[in-house]
Amino acid sequence: MGTGEPNDGPEGDLREEAERCLRALAGEHARLRDDQWTAIRALVVERRRALVVQRTGWGKSAVYFVATRLLRDRGAGPTVIVSPLLALMRNQIDAAERAGIRARTVNSANVDAWHEVYAEVEAGAVDVLLVSPERLNNPDFRDNVLPDLARGAGLVVVDEAHCISDWGHDFRPDYRRLRTLLGELAPDVPVLATTATANARVTRDVAEQLAGADPLVLRGPLERESLRLAVVRLPDAERRLAWLAERLDELPGSGIVYTLTVAAAHEIAAFLRDRGYEVAAYSGQTEQAERLQAERDLLDNKLKALVATSALGMGYDKPDLGFIVHMGAPQSPVAYYQQIGRAGRGVERAEVILLPGPEDRDIWAYFASLAFPPEPVVRTTLEVLADAGRPLSTGALEPRVDLNRGRLEMMLKVLDVDGAVRRVKGGWVGTGHEWSYDADRYARVAAARAAEQRAMLDYIATGSCRMEFLRAGLDDPAARPCGRCDNCTGRHWPAEVSGASAEQARERLRRPGVEVAPRRMWPTGMSDLGVSGRIPADRLAEPGRALGRLTDIGWGNRLRTLLAEGAPDGPVPDDLFGAVVEVLAAWNWAERPAGVVTVGSRTRPELVTGLGRRIAQLGRLPYLGELEPAGPAVPRRHNSAQRLRSVWSALTLPAELAETVAAAPGPILLVDDRTETGWTLTVAARLLREAGAPAVLPLVLAVPN
The missing domain is CATH 3.40.50 (Rossmann fold)
Structure with missing residues (x-):
């Protein structure tokens, strides 16, 4: 974790206490880095609000678990962690339990346990309560639980904080509800926001939304010395799939094959299984029990790879992950950096390979079409709710609003945060509050997304250092040539595939049904x-x-x-x-x-x-x-x-x-x-x-x- 030495005096004693907690959490040889201690001190001693932007593997979870132990030992209430991927934090929760930090979760997968968890929180038996962002907009939770949490929390942690920002690569409307929670906290309740992927604009936006004066912002260099970045350009999907099947055995250990769509994840996984590989498909549509089993199988190296959409991303912790292959390019270098950050945390070398396709831009265009709907559609929705005189479920709204279920729910969440609608038992109601369509903001966000897509194409085409390109895109002032990527070394992966493999891939992709x-x-x-x-x-x-x-x-x-x-x-x-x-x-x-x-x-x-x-x-x-x-x-x-x-x-x-x-x-x-x-x-x-x-x-x- 680091080699910083404790200081003398009361602060030195506190740091030594923090070091002992870290060793219980992460092992006898773990030591706090100086910047980790800076964050912990800001939370525990100064009770400040802080934003930590550090690369994957830096130890952000150690900061909030150690701070939790110190605060709890001084009589503070439980830490509330808002995280989008609770299931993927199981290993961290287990580690926290070993360190004597009692952690519980409240999410859609453990509804039957909610009352028990709330009772344990009330009794002071819980040190850390992990909450999914979707819970923040659940009417019962928002009205009956959230106020008590705001009054009693000793520390609030916003994990993957770039999701708060319109400018973040993974904006989620549910995260906007955090402003309500943060605004209701007592002034002396510290807040920690963490992310591995935020450029300067996202960092400024998130810092402003922490709703506190003079937040501490800690940004570190984003260098990942274990990653070997490369791009392999092939003319069609058949040859990309054939290339993957021929080269997968050459990649070290086990890893992740990322795809842009759910359908591609299943198609590629099926083809690789036909070729004798132990792989599994993984997406946001995968049943939770199957997701957890697949994650465990990858952790235990029972699989060569998970073939996954971006649903497998933030929070997944497998230090010896040996490779990341992208079958299709994500929409932005920032999103790409976030996904490849899963690899090489505990090994000296990890291969990171991008196989872009000509259809990528069509897929990006489809995702862009799912942006915030045009004003007439929004106005129609508000009129329908106003005329109903009663709560309407999303299903009841669908026949009356020209949006599919996913876009309709996203729009309603944004309107809820804006105060135009409110989620209640039975569905949604209009508030009657005046609401304006911020066309300029939506246009700026769309323009930023288009610029990110152009930057992704520039990454594919660049002849310069790939890691430097990504770090510069994240406004890392220490960005410099890595000396390890295909462009720096001049060692490029061969782009040839055998005719037999190409034919097998062609048959798979053209198979009816x-x-x-x-x-x-x-x-x-x-x-x-x-x-x-x-x-x-x-x-x-x-x-x-x-x-x-x-x-x-x-x-x-x-x-x-x-x-x-x-x-x-x-x-x-x-x-x-x-x-x-x-x-x-x-x-x-x-x-x-x-x-x-x-x-x-x-x-x-x-x-x-x-x-x-x-x-x-x-x-x-x-x-x-x-x-x-x-x-x-x-x-x-x-x-x-x-x-x-x-x-x-x-x-x-x-x-x-x-x-x-x-x-x-x-x-x-x-x-x-x-x-x-x-x-x-x-x-x-x-x-x-x-x-x-x-x-x-x-x-x-x-x-x-």
């Missing part, structure tokens, strides 16, 4: 249903297939029209059925299906049943029947636990169908119109497997993305 990965873990908190942990192998579905993604620019247009809410039911169109036949023909299943079963549908019975019967007829398979819908219609839910609970009893297996399934001599082809969370297919497969089906092969028309 989309693989539908089965759910393998039950959500947490399902003990009342009698399930937990891994789904038993004899109850699992096999990897399935979908015709296409609703976000595809090809089949997606047709599928969105066909499956739109309120669209009329009817037989599957011939062109779609022809494409489904291509998907079935390309499906390399271990054993041919022995029968077809459909998922009973209330909204599209003709489409789903007709599709199943038509497949059975063409394939000369018996149509065995359908799983019948039971009870009231199941609402669409995006929370896995709620979705599973709602579909658990929504399907029944008729006795006659159970008999025919049990008698079937092979796998069952399970047909539905679409899958979103995967839980309907999981429950349906479980019913069929319990009835005796040796395997279940799900087939749907569409997946979300």
Whole structure:
């Protein structure tokens, strides 16, 4: 950690106490760096507000855990840490517990434990309470818990503080609620904001939002001596995928392969598995239990790589991570630096390779289209809420506002922070407060994003030092040539791939249909249903297939029209059925299906049943029947636990169908119109497997993305 020596006197005694705490936290040989001590002293002695901008691996968590111990020993209340990735801090929490620092969390994954945690905080039995930023805008938490935390906190920590800023590469509206929390703190409650990725503009913005006079700002050099940066330019996706498959074994240890989209993460992971690699896909859509298992497997070196979106980023701590490969360039050098900072923290050398693609700019343009909506859309939303006279859920707003769920929720959070709407039990209400559309600010943010994208293209093209380029982009005054990257050394990775590998990659990318990965873990908190942990192998579905993604620019247009809410039911169109036949023909299943079963549908019975019967007829398979819908219609839910609970009893297996399934001599082809969370297919497969089906092969028309 460092070699600074304690001073004599009371301050020297305090530093020695801090050193003892650090050794309990990080090991007998750990020592505080002078700048770490400067931050701790500012918090504990001066009770100041501080912003620490230091590279990944510098020891920011040591600052707030040591400060917590010192403050608690002097009678202060618990530390409240706001962090976007609580699950990824488990190792830090474990380390804190070993040092005698009692840490608990409040987030969407442990709802059942909230009251217990709050009681422990009230009783003074908790030293550190970790809170997800989303909790700050939960009505119960905001109105009933947050005021008590503000009154009783001994220290407030804002982790990944660049998320506060519009200018940060990972702006999150929920973080804006922090201004309310910070504004309600007593003047002598210290505040620490930390980040590894903030340029001068973000640093100024965050420092201003700390809502305190004269905040301490500690910026350190961003050099990472273990990283070997390189760019490999290949003409198309097939050759980039082939290059990765041929070179992955040459990369040291285990690492991360970053992708720009969820679909790419699954596609690349599937191809690498076909080539014999132990890899797993990881994204924001991955069920939490599966995420945690994948993280543990990577930590334990059971995987060569996680193929991940940016959902695996801030906070993930694996010191011996040996490589980072990007299949596609992030939108900014700042975001790129943040992601590559995961590697090489505990090893002398880590390879960092960027494989840019011509489609990157199209993906950037898509993300740019998700910026804050134009004023007429915002005004419409405010009018709808004003006219309703009651709270409206996001789902109730969707039919009346021309935005998808993600953009609508983001807009409402921004409006909430601006005071124009308020989240309450049952949804959202308008406040009636005057609100102005800050077009100039949104235009400035858009222009900054465009400049970052140009800078990313400059990074790819530069013939100068790559690390110096990134550090200069973060306004690091100590930026200088690293002497290690491909441009500094003149040693570039070969760009050649074999014809056989390129052909295999081409076949994978052009294969009809989309693989539908089965759910393998039950959500947490399902003990009342009698399930937990891994789904038993004899109850699992096999990897399935979908015709296409609703976000595809090809089949997606047709599928969105066909499956739109309120669209009329009817037989599957011939062109779609022809494409489904291509998907079935390309499906390399271990054993041919022995029968077809459909998922009973209330909204599209003709489409789903007709599709199943038509497949059975063409394939000369018996149509065995359908799983019948039971009870009231199941609402669409995006929370896995709620979705599973709602579909658990929504399907029944008729006795006659159970008999025919049990008698079937092979796998069952399970047909539905679409899958979103995967839980309907999981429950349906479980019913069929319990009835005796040796395997279940799900087939749907569409997946979300």
